[in-house]
Every structure is written in structure tokens, then in C-alpha cells.
Amino acid sequence: xxxxxxxxxxxxxxxxxxxxxxxxxxxxxxxxxxxxxxxxxxxxxxxxxxxxxxxxxxxxxxxxxxxxxxxxxxxxxxxxxxxxxxxxxxxxxxxxxxxxxxxxxxxxxxxxxxxxxxxxxxxxxxxxxxxxxxxxxxxxxxxxxxxxxxxxxxxxxxxxxxxxxxxxxxxxxxxxxxxxxxxxxxxxxxxxxxxxxxxxxxxxxxxxxxxxxxxxxxxxxxxxxxxxxxxxxxxxxxxxxxxxxxxxxxxxxxxxxxxxxxxxxxxxxxxxxxxxxxxxxxxxxxxxxxxxxxxxxxx
Numbered sequence: 244x245x246x247x248x249x250x251x252x253x254x255x256x257x258x259x260x261x262x263x264x265x266x267x268x269x270x271x272x273x274x275x276x277x278x279x280x281x282x283x284x285x286x287x288x289x290x291x292x293x294x295x296x297x298x299x300x301x302x303x304x305x306x307x308x309x310x311x312x313x314x315x316x317x318x319x320x321x322x323x324x325x326x327x328x329x330x331x332x333x334x335x336x337x338x339x340x341x342x343x344x345x346x347x348x349x350x351x352x353x354x355x356x357x358x359x360x361x362x363x364x365x366x367x368x369x370x371x372x373x374x375x376x377x378x379x380x381x382x383x384x385x386x387x388x389x390x391x392x393x394x395x396x397x398x399x400x401x402x403x404x405x406x407x408x409x410x411x412x413x414x415x416x417x418x419x420x421x422x423x424x425x426x427x428x429x430x431x432x433x434x435x436x437x438x439x440x441x442x443x444x445x446x447x448x449x450x451x452x453x454x455x456x457x458x459x460x461x462x463x464x465x466x467x468x469x470x471x472x473x474x475x476x477x478x479x480x481x482x483x484x485x486x487x488x489x490x491x492x493x494x495x496x497x498x499x500x501x502x503x504x505x506x507x508x509x510x511x512x513x514x515x516x517x518x519x520x521x522x523x524x525x526x527x528x529x530x531x532x533x534x535x536x537x538x539x540x541x542x
Contacts, residue, residue, distance in 0.1 A: 371431065383434065388401045390459065390489065391459060417454070417458045420466050440492060441490040446496060456483040456501075477522065477541075527540035
């Protein structure tokens with residue numbers, strides 16, 4: 244069946260399937276949680292390899308013989324000169340019949356694209372902070388405040404910046420603290436990630452969860468009085484471990500994601516994050532090690 248299948252049809256179907264998998268992986272957190280990143284890459288690579296290898300296996304096509312224009316080419320301008328009782332006149336070519344199959348393909352493709360976009364929008368909307376009820380948001384902010392107060396060692400307040408008044412929509416600022424007022428604002432995406440961890444049992448331990456834990460701990464350390472960004476980030480990485488455990492994340496997952504987060508921050512070389520660079524004392528046994536007896540750093 245594979246050998247007899249039309250190559251163009253098989254390739255189009257396979258590439259369409261690969262594209263659907265890639266788009267689903269890009270837009271859905273659930274798909275990314277279960278499907279490793281190498282799966283969509285392998286699918287796209289397989290589509291290209293099939294194109295190359297199957298093309299090489301096919302026998303060369305014989306050169307077509309020269310065929311003069313016929314009736315099927317009438318719409319290309321090949322009319323006909325006829326002679327009848329009215330004299331000699333030019334008979335224009337008839338219109339070529341419309342190809343319905345091609346239009347149907349465009350309609351089907353547009354429909355599939357619309358479905359993918361709709362699913363992506365619904366998936367993204369369902370994972371936002373604003374979609375939660377007011378009661379759920381209030382309960383979550385109360386929990387975040389309690390955890391931040393525990394890290395800061397004094398009463399502080401945590402608010403989710405629903406209007407992006409302080410963090411800015413689409414900016415790199417995921418949290419901002421006002422130590423004098425004992426108040427910090429978190430980006431809504433951070434609040435939603437923390438909510439999923441603490442209340443929805445989302446313990447997958449991905450980068451989204453790691454960033455949310457570190458951001459909340461970071462702002463809590465600022466509220467405790469530390470103003471140096473690099474030092475604050477180092478202390479936040481260590482506080483994020485106990486915080487994750489209190490929010491229900493398994494210990495093994497917590498240690499894995501924080502080791503990864505620590506390695507990523509050590510390798511950062513961007514100018515924008517220069518102020519957040521970890522100092523040399525941020526290491527096992529260093530001056531900033533809050534658990535010098537524990538060789539597992541940062542947690």
C-alpha cells in the first residue's frame with residue numbers, strides 16, 4: 244500500500260500531521276509535559292528525510308514527448324479559426340472548468356488552521372490568572388503572603404499585579420518589591436504558576452514552576468531588607484526549596500529543578516540580567532550558603 248500510494252499525498256498528509264503535533268506542543272502545557280521536545284523535532288526531520296530518500300529511490304521519469312496544444316489547453320489562448328456561411332471568424336477558447344478539488348483543499352486547510360488557533364487560544368486563556376474566581380485569587384494571595392512572610396521573617400504582603408501596573412505587560416519584570424511598605428507585586432503568570440502548584444496539584448516541576456518559586460522567594464528576600472539583586476537571587480534559590488516542599492512539590496523534583504535553575508543563572512551572560520548575576524560566594528560552603536552542613540546546593 245505504501246509503495247502504491249501517491250507520493251505527494253503521503254508527504255502532504257505526513258507533514259500536516261507533523262505540523263499539528265508541533266503546534267500542539269508549542270501551545271499546550273499539557274502536551275509539553277508529556278511529550279519530550281525531541282518528538283516534534285524528529286517528526287519534522289523524518290518528513291524531510293522521507294522526501295529525500297523516496298525521491299532517490301524512484302526511477303527517473305522519461306522525458307515527455309512534445310505534444311502540440313489540444314482542446315484541454317483551449318483556455319491558454321489557443322482558439323480556432325472557422326469558416327462558415329458568415330465568413331471566416333475566430334472562435335475564442337472555452338473557459339477551463341473550475342478545479343473544485345484545489346478549492347476544497349484550501350477550505351479544509353483553513354478549517355484545520357482555525358481549529359488549531361481556537362484550541363491554542365482556549366488553552367492559553369484557561370491557564371491565566373484572570374480566569375480564576377475572585378475567591379480563588381484571594382485565597383491564593385493569602386497563601387502567597389503567608390509564605391513570603393515566613394521567608395522574610397516578618398509580616399509582609401503579596402499582591403498579584405492583575406492590571407500590570409507595576410510589572411508591565413510583556414516585560415521581563417516578574418516581580419517588584421517595596422521594602423518600606425512591606426508589599427510586593429507579582430506578575431499574573433507567576434501567580435498562576437504558584438496557584439497551579441499549591442492548589443491544583445501541578446507538580447510536574449518544569450521551568451515555569453521553578454521560575455515562579457524563585458520569583459516569590461526573591462521578592463520575599465527583598466522585603467526582608469536585602470537590596471542587592473545578585474545576593475537576593477542566591478538566597479532566593481535556597482529559600483525556593485523549602486517553599487516548594489510546603490506547596491506540595493516532591494523533594495526529588497524540587498532538587499532537580501532548582502539545580503537546573505542554579506546552573507542556568509551561573510551561565511547567564513546577558514546585559515539585562517547583569518545586576519542579577521550570582522556572586523562568587525553563592526556556592527556550597529560559600530559565605531551565602533545558608534546550610535553549610537548540607538553539600539546539596541542550593542537545596
